[in-house]
Amino acid sequence: MLLYQDPRAPNPRRVRMFMAEKDLGGRGVSVELIEVSINEQANRAPAHLARHPLGLLPVLELPDGRVLRESMAICRYLEELYPEPPLFGTDAWDRAQVEMWNRHAELELLFPVAQVFRNTHAFWQGRIKQAPEFGEIMREVVAERMDWLDHELGHRRFVAGDAFTVADITAVCALDFGKISNLRIAEDRHRNLARWYGEVKARPSYKA
């Protein structure tokens, strides 16, 4: 398989972490990482637009040439092919909890973090239309959501329960992506979040 991706972008990282947790390499499953640099606008070049008309990353290409877009579609497909360890839950209710928390991590953390970056960071100046006012609104949302997640992580080990799941991957990728916009866990204020972050950071997949 080929994974078209940018090593600096949060969504490709979600898929790389997912693949590392599944130990695809250890199973003898070959995944070649192919860099498509957003900085150099290679994602807007015809070669990539043929894979993804919107120029987004990552894209998975199967040996027969079929392509799959959207990080969570790729991860769910890999979960079906390689069910162990389960990263989307283990029974109907547990899977619903994982989906709920992965959605919360996406919509309440990753999304506003990304909008802060897109609308306020110099990287995007002249590349896209920015609305700094919206970025600042989203900055406040991120702070509130970090408080919420910190509170939630006082009740359990991982984002969706006692087991590490895709929801932890999404949350850690969102929080690390926030650093470029100076959105950071406050270690004194967010003790539960900091405890969880340290635990996730210690996993080999964190460096994927």
Next chain:
Amino acid sequence: MLLYQDPRAPNPRRVRMFMAEKDLGGRGVSVELIEVSINEQANRAPAHLARHPLGLLPVLELPDGRVLRESMAICRYLEELYPEPPLFGTDAWDRAQVEMWNRHAELELLFPVAQVFRNTHAFWQGRIKQAPEFGEIMREVVAERMDWLDHELGHRRFVAGDAFTVADITAVCALDFGKISNLRIAEDRHRNLARWYGEVKARPSYKA
């Protein structure tokens, strides 16, 4: 089961349409719809915040009191309990396609449509911080995405393939939600989209 929802909001409608496609009523599964009015800010009242700390809708409550948030977590849970007809795909690759297209419909249509509404509509003035400039950027995105979806629907009957799926539900709820912000399918320009819309509108679930 209880579904806390607002009859005018797009996300609760996704779940109601999903339930109608599953014919839960015809199976003897009781789902009571309980209105939580966003207009009257009942979603910000303590009773609802106890169900959803962020005050969002819908929320599903099971007979034993457990609650489930996030539309897609609710729909996936119902898909597990009532697999027929399948609305998330039928095999690993098909399920990946449905997830991909449902994500596209959410992130590329429903999300920007919602941001146009939140950031430019009088309904939200004085209720939330608005960034009209961002709303106008998202208005352009919606127009581009409608062109894209129109092109895609020239190749197949439904959003994710030959079968009606959750991706069609998300797309039609997004497009109908756009009307309040004057975002509309252009019948002459979007012939494929208009053909698909007519087909989805004719299903009994459309009125759910």
